[in-house]
Amino acid sequence: MYLEDFSTRISLTEHGYDVIYSEGEFTGTVSYVRYVSEIGRVMKGKPVYLMTNSDMGDIIECVHHKTPLSSEDFNKMNMEIRTHSKNIITEFISQKGLPQ
Secondary structure: OOOOOOEEEEEEOOOEEEEEEEEOOEEEEEEEEEEEOOOOOOOOOOEEEEEEEEEOHHHHHHHHHHOOOOHHHHHHHHHHHHHHHHHHHHHHHHHHOOOO
16 A cells, blocks of 8 residues: 555565665665574474564655554554565575475
8 A cells, every 4th residue: 555656675684684765865774584483383394574663664654755654554554564565585596495
């Protein structure tokens, strides 16, 4: 909803991925670290991607300039940042055939 019009790209990091959003002069980054789960029978040995940083102030500002956001909208946007960036990583991994 809010992030559809932004360009995205993935940057590999030492321990995971950064999802980088941009539109013109506005940029933002959401960072994920890859862990291998040691918990439970179902998840043991499977990767878990944990969001460790979100620097999306410019992107939120850009959206707010286009469409003023209420406090409820800010909450929705924060959730969209989490789900959208995670979906970008999941899609990237599956398209590249990288090990999960």
